[in-house]
Amino acid sequence: MDLRDAAGSTALLTDQYELTMLAAALGDGSATRRCTFEVFARRLPHGRRYGVVAGTGRFLDALARFRFGDAELEIAAGFLDAETVAWLRDYRFTGDIAGYPEGELYFPGSPVLSVTGTFAECVVLETLALSVLNHDSAIASAAARMVGAAAGRRMIEMGSRRTHEQAAPASARAAYLAGFDATSNLEAVRRYGVPGAGTSAHAFTLVHSGADGEHEIEAFRSQVAAHGTGTTLLVDTFDITRGVALAVEVAGPELGAVRIDSGDLGVLARQVRRQLDELGAVKTRIVVSGDLDEYAIAALRAEPVDAYGVGTQLVIGSGAPTAGMVYKLVEVDGVPVAKRSSHKESRGGAKRAVRSARDTGTIVEEIVYQATADRPAPDGYEVRELMVPLVRGGAVLDLPPLAVSRELVARGLVSLPWEGLKLSDGEPAVPTTFLA
């Protein structure tokens, strides 16, 4: 892709003030000061016990396309002086970025991303970095709770229609990262290799209706003819009991699955399971969907549900649609800086972080320390360094594939103390300690 191409450039996915600050800093010489900016969340969303870092890979991809071509410069020239516009034309990030790898858990104050370079080259990345990380981390954090609630059953992401069309594939990616098995979103299949899923909606049954009434059986016959007996038939368009009977009549006991999208899913799943078993379709799976969130998923744990389709609540972060991360200047020419006018105080100085754990692997504490200090080594605990290099001298380093990041989420969830996995409102699963 031509990086100066309008469709490819990410440079204007930016707040205007990043560039007005740049202009003033170029004017007074502060533009070249060596700075570190850090991304962190002051707190987790209400009641949440952990967060999942997501979006790092998408951010680094967007960073490589953060270039000002003619179209971008035309907008910049509308409110900036010629010197600043010329500087933007040559913009390349040449600094260093470290951070929590994608899929790592985070807690309040965890320095999930640390960006070091000149003030000018770092400040302009604020909006883009936060947009990506705040969105993807919010979705992954909600998704991880849902995956935990599903206790190993198949999870299908199907929320595309309830979020911005470009947020949809990013949501599918974040959900997959957090342990979902598949997505309905084809752009996520293409961009990120997430496995695709989906067979039919009520419209398909209804289009087989006519002036002479309903013909659900024709819809089922057509779908089985096109996609085989392993397909999933949607059985709740008219009457579920009749729908299940027709489905097995058409596909036989080899029918892959039936989907129920409405009603009391627990009661219906039990009824449908009994009916399927009586019809000999003992291997036919039951997929449920319809306004599911982590609580509804957990409530169905005792029911004969084989797979969950999750839409709206996944893509809106189940009540927390943004992770609330901020991008703060913490160090200038080696000196820690922080604002101090309010309760929103920041901690100055470039930081690093370790997580301590018992020898069982259960984590105990997040320890954030000054990058210039020795790594903490609390007696009797294992400690693991959390930040990894992501960009060095402007060059994006090789990132692990999504499958590896997915493993990291799974390992992280296993490392939580048991109360960290509770769905009820609570405190962060482990405390964060800030050393000086």
Next chain:
Amino acid sequence: MDLRDAAGSTALLTDQYELTMLAAALGDGSATRRCTFEVFARRLPHGRRYGVVAGTGRFLDALARFRFGDAELEIAAGFLDAETVAWLRDYRFTGDIAGYPEGELYFPGSPVLSVTGTFAECVVLETLALSVLNHDSAIASAAARMVGAAAGRRMIEMGSRRTHEQAAPASARAAYLAGFDATSNLEAVRRYGVPGAGTSAHAFTLVHSGADGEHEIEAFRSQVAAHGTGTTLLVDTFDITRGVALAVEVAGPELGAVRIDSGDLGVLARQVRRQLDELGAVKTRIVVSGDLDEYAIAALRAEPVDAYGVGTQLVIGSGAPTAGMVYKLVEVDGVPVAKRSSHKESRGGAKRAVRSARDTGTIVEEIVYQATADRPAPDGYEVRELMVPLVRGGAVLDLPPLAVSRELVARGLVSLPWEGLKLSDGEPAVPTTFLA
């Protein structure tokens, strides 16, 4: 733009099941049945009294780019037969679309979009239409409440960092449509011509700190040198009273504005106004920002605030991040169809809608009627037809510019009964009546 270009195609912003249904329908002949699908919201978000239709323009733009090029067909070929893939290669929407114009108010059941054509050409548009309309309408609906609460004061959208990077310009557009004055998002400036705004963040003040302490005054001098005395200085990095004194010392009484981003904004606005007036800066405006929603905006109505900067709560729809609209098949070959297995029943038949009003202009009722029936004319009321043609025979008709849609929102809000503008939870401002 080459419509077959990967970056330009919107065809995969689609759920997989739209294409598996297509394949089965092509197989059994139902693909060519003449169908009408309708987009509507079964209900408004909890407590809301009206919604604002937004995204129509973006959807029609995306429709023109709904084309399957080689990259899209490669994904489709992964789960579809050759006949279906060939059909997709030639896909062009050739049907008709009518709907509420962008900026129109809507209520539960309002048929905001009506898509008519063959089953095949219509069904594949479901996900894309809903993604765009659900996102943009959610943001515009929240924005309109905020604009109402601000009672004429300047509103700046600055939420880009708290939403997906591509949802950000769409949010800025929706906010502008609903009456916001400007956005921080530069991509929205480019794509949609929304006026840009923004001057500086705390990082700019902090980068002027050093080993010898704080130099807030240098930051202010630099910003005024670069952007003139009409700029907005951010005065709350360290101590607000001192910040205001330095700001006026540097810029003089011609200083454009000061921004306060933290603390008790009401108390601080009063203090700062008094201080500015005493310093002779009687025309210097006060901009407030920081976790504002419509309630916080309303609570500041009695304070000397000149402009609001709204971020997070705008882009997350102030508690309702998605509009919950659905896309339902309502008519097949002239026969109304509807599912009936649950409480989520739909009303069959292609519909149209009028809104009745008193001669004062205050609206009374939304009336949804069958397209084949006569237009309702309730005695003693004016009625206005709500749906307009948007696409005819596949050709997208000329849309009004954003400024005209913005006027429509403003007129719509004026037409509400007074309780419709209350921020408290309530019922829809007018009832929706469904005629047979």
